[in-house]
Amino acid sequence: MSIHFEHSILVPQSPDDVFATLDDFSATPKWLERCTGIEKLEPGPNSEGQALRYSYLEHGRAGVMEGRISVREPGRRLSMIYVDKMMQVTVDFRMALHNDGTELTHAVTIEPKTFFARLFSPMLRRQLPKQTVGAMEKLRGYLASISMKA
Structure with a gap:
C-alpha cells in the first residue's frame, strides 16, 4: 500500500x-534538508527520461536512490521517480498561476517494496506530512532569497 x-x-x-528553481538540481540541497545532492547521469539539458542519482543523509545514515525525470513541463510540472x-x-x-504568483503543490508518494519497508510504513506515514510541509517552507524562503538577489 502506497503512502x-x-x-x-x-x-x-x-x-x-x-x-x-526546481529544475536546477544543484540548488535542491539548499532547500531540501535531507538532500546532499542530485546528480544528472547524462549530459545535456534536463529532459523527460533523464537518469538521476539522489543522495541523502537521514538520521545519520547516507543513502542513494537511482531515478529519472518522469514529467517535465516547464512552468507547469516537474516529476521524478527514485x-x-x-x-x-x-x-x-505542480505549478499554477495564482494572481501575480504561483500556487505550488508538492506531492510525494512512497511505495514500499520489501517486507521490512512495509513494517516502517506507519512511521513513514506519520513523518511524511511534517517533512513535506517543512521542505515547502524552506523552498518558499529560498525562492524569496534568490528573488531579492535578482
Whole structure:
C-alpha cells in the first residue's frame, strides 16, 4: 500500500521562476534538508527520461536512490521517480498561476517494496506530512532569497 501526501503553498514568484528553481538540481540541497545532492547521469539539458542519482543523509545514515525525470513541463510540472532496494518514491511538483504568483503543490508518494519497508510504513506515514510541509517552507524562503538577489 502506497503512502501519499501533498501540500500546496502560494509564492509571489511566477510559475516559470518556480519551475527554473526546481529544475536546477544543484540548488535542491539548499532547500531540501535531507538532500546532499542530485546528480544528472547524462549530459545535456534536463529532459523527460533523464537518469538521476539522489543522495541523502537521514538520521545519520547516507543513502542513494537511482531515478529519472518522469514529467517535465516547464512552468507547469516537474516529476521524478527514485528507487532503491526498499522503496520507490515519486516526487511531483505542480505549478499554477495564482494572481501575480504561483500556487505550488508538492506531492510525494512512497511505495514500499520489501517486507521490512512495509513494517516502517506507519512511521513513514506519520513523518511524511511534517517533512513535506517543512521542505515547502524552506523552498518558499529560498525562492524569496534568490528573488531579492535578482
